[in-house]
Amino acid sequence: MAEVLLETRSLKKYFPVRRGLFGSSRAFVHAIDGVGFSVMKGETFGLVGESGCGKSTLARIVLRLIEPDEGEILFENRDLRILKGHKLREQRAQMRMVFQKPFDSLNPRQTVMDIIADPFRVHGIRPEAGLEREVLRLMDLVGLSKDYVHRYPHEFSGGQRQRIGIARAIAMNPKLIVCDEPVSALDVSIQAQILNLLKDIQAEFQLTYIFISHNLSVVKFMSDRIAVMYLGQIIEMARADKLYSSASHPYTQALLSAMPNIEIAAKPERIILQGEVPSPVDPPRGCRFHPRCRYAMGICSKEPPVVSYLSSEHSVACHLARSEGAKP
Ligand code: SF4
Numbered sequence: 001m002a003e004v005l006l007e008t009r010s011l012k013k014y015f016p017v018r019r020g021l022f023g024s025s026r027a028f029v030h031a032i033d034g035v036g037f038s039v040m041k042g043e044t045f046g047l048v049g050e051s052g053c054g055k056s057t058l059a060r061i062v063l064r065l066i067e068p069d070e071g072e073i074l075f076e077n078r079d080l081r082i083l084k085g086h087k088l089r090e091q092r093a094q095m096r097m098v099f100q101k102p103f104d105s106l107n108p109r110q111t112v113m114d115i116i117a118d119p120f121r122v123h124g125i126r127p128e129a130g131l132e133r134e135v136l137r138l139m140d141l142v143g144l145s146k147d148y149v150h151r152y153p154h155e156f157s158g159g160q161r162q163r164i165g166i167a168r169a170i171a172m173n174p175k176l177i178v179c180d181e182p183v184s185a186l187d188v189s190i191q192a193q194i195l196n197l198l199k200d201i202q203a204e205f206q207l208t209y210i211f212i213s214h215n216l217s218v219v220k221f222m223s224d225r226i227a228v229m230y231l232g233q234i235i236e237m238a239r240a241d242k243l244y245s246s247a248s249h250p251y252t253q254a255l256l257s258a259m260p261n262i263e264i265a266a267k268p269e270r271i272i273l274q275g276e277v278p279s280p281v282d283p284p285r286g287c288r289f290h291p292r293c294r295y296a297m298g299i300c301s302k303e304p305p306v307v308s309y310l311s312s313e314h315s316v317a318c319h320l321a322r323s324e325g326a327k328p
Pocket of ligand 1: 249250287288290291293294295296297300305318320321
């Protein structure tokens with residue numbers, strides 16, 4: 001039985017905004033609203049959804065780069081929200097991030113040596129083999145020539161910059177890496193190389209990943225289990241193979257129907273979602289997806305659906321799933 005590495009419970013994050021002619025009334029972006037999930041040691045947990053659904057905010061909350069308003073984050077059964085100062089810094093060394101835009105995440109005035117050595121300096125750690133040898137070892141692991149160690153980020157291609165970002169992320173032997181759209185800013189020809197590198201490194205160091213992407217093909221390639229997000233909530237969660245073969249939520253079905261080259265026996269009819277994603281400042285009552293759902297019923301605009309379990313590893317938040325007699 002796999003061990004849980006990370007667990008979140010009922011996370012909530014609202015960002016205040018002003019609206020009205022003079023910014024008089026106060027409103028809130030409902031960025032994350034009641035999100036809970038577990039990540040097992042050694043697995044890749046995918047988070048997928050359209051831009052603005054809250055997946056990147058969720059990743060930053062997990063790493064405590066953003067404080068949630070409510071909820072719990074447990075890492076190896078320790079409550080991260082109560083950690084402060086030295087203990088929080090120690091914990092952060094166990095949880096690293098690979099960013100979407102490698103160029104923006106690297107300091108243009110630092111050499112590769114300084115960038116990859118930075119986590120050691122921040123945490124006051126001297127690697128046994130010496131800092132420079134450790135940096136060269138990490139460069140070798142991610143496929144960068146040691147001849148580049150004194151070069152600056154602008155001297156590299158996008159793929160090479162992402163390799164630098166990955167070397168920095170694994171520098172302190174973390175247990176969890178959050179990959180936030182790590183290939184979406186790269187040329188398609190480079191994407192597969194970076195994804196394979198992430199897989200190789202995971203296998204070598206028994207890493208656990210949270211892998212975020214809007215691209216269902218990429219998430220399918222990387223993930224063991226996947227959660228689908230819509231307007232700040234998880235609406236379906238399942239093993240990757242199950243999700244792609246038997247998606248239950250109408251939103252997941254629509255996303256999958258738009259996937260090119262979907263590898264299932266019968267390609268579903270293309271479902272065109274009507275309308276835009278509603279504003280997270282004023283999300284629809286009841287099921288947040290109801291204004292765009294072709295199966296919406298009376299209850300959908302009144303009551304939010306509770307999570308139903310179609311099996312021990314497949315959950316969905318939809319009134320339809322409940323009315324079909326899903327196991328609670
Ligand atoms: Fe559609 Fe209703 Fe299910 Fe929401 S709860 S996805 S509106 S059927």
